[in-house]
Amino acid sequence: MQNWLYLTLAIAFEIVGTTANKMSDGMTRKGPTAVVVACYVACFFLFSKAVRTIELGTAYAVWSGVGMAALAGIGVVAFGDTITPRKFISLLLIVAGVVGLNLGSVKHP
Secondary structure, rough: OOHHHHHHHHHHHHHHHHHHHHHHHOOOOOOHHHHHHHHHHHHHHHHHHHOOOHHHHHHHHHHHHHHHHHHHHHHHHHOOOOHHHHHHHHHHHHHHHHHHHHHHOOOOO
């Protein structure tokens, strides 16, 4: 269970880091750039701890899928990105794939 907490925290750091990346203006603003670097280091450190017991494919699918869906929402709300029906359906398919991989993974004691 602790490894799922590591994965959740890795996802949170990835979301914050990627949002800061957008705000860094091509890594020209020092504050957001420092946040990007710190968050990505924390993200990959926590991800490496999570995959000690979570299957790699499942962990990566959850990490990337949840991050992608969250960042798409942040893009729409905070940065004025567009969301079309096709984009929305595609995000739903990604989430469905993540759920399917998670449900199909082998459980280890």
